[in-house]
Amino acid sequence: MKRIYAFEDKCLGCGLCEVYCRTAHSKSKDIIKAHKEENIVSGISIEEIMSPKSAFYFALQCRHCKDPKCVKACISGAMYKDENDIVRNNKDKCVACLSCVLVCPFGAIKKNTDGKAVSKCDLCVEVGSPVCVENCPNEAIKLLDEDSEILK
């Protein structure tokens, strides 16, 4: 399956991926309204790595694991792997117990600000293609097949 991969040596740490992720997952789909009127937690987040010579950044989001620990840990059946192998969270069922946060080895799941559900990358299935990839100004986030040459 195709997954999103982040490249540290290209990431600017600008955070535009987060902005577009929030917008795409807002009700209004309007960048300004999404940020000023809705309170959305991005499914992608910029991680900063301080190294002695310079700061590095990379964009972290759900890896859509083959054998997802979050799905196993989910007590409500809200977290599931859909027919396209995308790990998704059904917000109606999620009770934000954070069992998924407890087991995600990437730290890629976050509690939503409303406290009612968790937020994670859904590969923008409802939008079409991942907006973080499309809007990354430096092609530091790519949607690739898992056997893609670049990853070797």
Next chain:
Amino acid sequence: MKYLIIGDSAAGVNAAQTIRSKDKEGLITILSNESIAAYGRPLISYYLSGKVLPENIFYRNKNFYKKEKINLFLNTQAQEIDVKNKKVNAAQKEFEYDKLLIASGSLPLIPQIKNLKEQKNVFTFLTFDESRKIKESINPDSKVVIAGAGLIGLKAAEGLYGKVAKITVIDLADRVMASVLDKSAADIIQNHIEKKGIEFILNKSVAEVEGGEKVEKIILSDAKTLDCDIFIIAVGVRPNISLAKNAQIRTSKGIIVNEYMQTSESDIYAAGDCVESLDLISNESKVLALWPNAVSQGETAGANMAGEKKLVPSSFAMNAISFFGMQLISAGIIGGSDADIYVDKNGDKLRRLNIANDNLIGFVLINDNQRAGIYTALINDRVKLSELEYDIKLKDIGLNVYTKEKRRDKIFGKEE
């Protein structure tokens, strides 16, 4: 091939689903002693409070059993396993099997309390039916007494909050959640819950109950008395192993299984809260009654029943739970004499790490939890802390604790 599964919760459902993914034709039957299809068991407190609607409590979609061709028998208590003839007697019926899975879960622990019979207003808090009965029994004037300040007792208290007049929680230990938390962490939780008006009586136990058809008074070990309209027993659980035991299957505290979840009878498997499994940290055989553990074991049992050879992943204690918006996440061992304990406490926030022999062996996070999974992975993968890029005691732990190469391997999925 006939697959029979006793128990319709995390282990049973996942076993059935795994079997179906590998054997499209086999006959899969699940026997459940409950009245509704599998539900998120921990959600019964949310059901009680009304936070989760009845239709959202189900663990799988409505058409799950139909789609996966699983025959589900509700209200069907398995009574006996006939190992010789490969049959299970349940609700005056016989169910044949080629492969059997016992996923019978836990039963509530009932302490020795004088005069405690099956009074009408005495409940446990382990099933949806119990939760529903409690919901039907309470009214705004009810005085509720909960025996046990563990996870179940506190969740029951939260579920009842605002719906009854008074809630009192009693525990023999000096703190809440004594099996999971040390005193300092427990105090944060206790203070938070007390602010909501819930009363705690610690270092005491319930000695006696008074009343007729209903319990009306609770008498504590120090002879103090409490008025009581609803009495909930939540002192703990024990593995439900009587079926296995009666069938001469090897048991100890729980059912004994090998790494394929196979019992001492080769065609009988067991999974979930009723079995003992190897604790990754202590390397001891323990009953680890954890939802994710039950799911993994169910999947492993299912795969092996369907003819694959699959090893069960190792496990260790872990919990994620919230009380009135306060989030508690813990894993591994909470104390230990040789552990180096690091505590970072700031008001309502707490981060407590237990480190031994260059390994993280346990942690408690209160309201500081976004990256809990990184800690869990450090425990699970037995990562040597000295090989990490920086000290995990620092704040803001993330994938950045790993070296660049390691992080790349993780992100690029090379460790899957």
Next chain:
Amino acid sequence: MLNMVPSAFKIIRDENKCIQCKVCVKQCANLVHYYDEEKDIVRADDTKCVCCHRCVVLCPTKALTIINYPLDYRQNANWTKNYMDDIYRQAQSGGVLLASMGNPKPFPVYWDKMLLNASQVTNPSIDPLREPMETKVLIGRKPEKLEYDKKGKLATKMPPQVELKIPIMFSAMSYGSISRNAHESLARAAEELGICYNTGEGGLNKDFYKYGKNTIVQVASGRFGVYKDYLNAGAAVEIKIGQGAKPGIGGHLPGEKVDEDVSGTRMIPLGSDAISPAPHHDIYSIEDLRQLIFSLKEATAYKKPIFVKIAAVHNSAAIASGIARAGADAIVIDGFRGGTGAAPARIRDNVGIPIELALASIDQRLREEGIRNEVSLIAAGSIRNSADVIKAVALGADAVYIASAALIAMGCHMCHSCSVGKCNWGIATQVPELVRRLNPDIMYKRLVNLVSAWNHEIQEILGGMGINAIDSLRGNKLMLRGIDLNEKELEVLGIKHAGE
């Protein structure tokens, strides 16, 4: 000391649009934008802004704009704001004012005062989409005549040439003055376009040797990183005598930009200042230049053309004649608008002459002396578009060098702050976080796009003139007409006035 220099720019943030995403905060290396956590708003310190537009371009809601700081001095046609601010600066620092990129003063731009011809009726124009259109050029000394043997095979031994598919090259920008990623983008683009880029005087990193046939290696007065392998790594060797932005003076790369990689490439100690002397200390005459040219030819077994680059100055024509006679295969003339990573502002803004005039006069002089065939002419110093290229060729150039245009294609917004080393676009910097902002995978494509687009336009313009090869346009001044030019200017350019 009281700083009397006012802010140059003012940042205007539309609060209705700002979503506090802090992209501007994270992207400004000059630390202009900052987040006020208490008030939950993003603020800006105007005084630090260099107007590079990084924030403006990346702002997802387009909430930002930058304007000239609206502070007027009492009106004075002589003591203008620029000159007064410079005085405040120097009174405070006591130092030479540094500037970057090309001369920004409002001197005449002759490209904009020349118009091109097109065919009407008497000779047909050509449609380059339907008919072949040659833009390939060969750079190098051409023989006086060609001789063939009895079988019709070429008997004349051709001197070494550099073949360019498009008569445009990327001008010298050293690794050190620009980032490794910028350097890589230029090299990869040159390879894909079938043209050349120029190493500049900073030597050549081993990783870039693979682009050799599209590389021109430079030998400048500092001789940084020059050795046998380097000389033979490229398609040609360029001796840099002068640079349009700073004729007559040397260069200075501060030690803090000399990191491990730069030091290895330049073959100088880590952290040491890289000083290029004003003259080559072994060249004090045309004869000395001839010695260096032939030393380099010896070192490269006479297989590589040797270019000599000079700044366009008052007597360029005579100098060019000398260079041609000294054995150079090509002469590069760099006009006074050419860019630089750093130059004294007074020199950048006041020394040198326009490329258009220098080019025309050199071409004319070499023709008059009958030695035009002995060298190729390469025009440099602010070629801004395909029309400038065409006009340069018509004035006598074999090819042009572009640098500022290439940098703009990669994101440069002409903020003229290269010398500070904090280029927000990852071009003129060695700061790793900033260098990473320039992804060669993207930028080389933008360079390829730019030059390919210009090439299409060149072909269209040539076709319109009824010409099917760029070689036929070279020095064809009849294709140019001046507008708004005086007699002397027309005479130097060697063109007629429009209407004539």
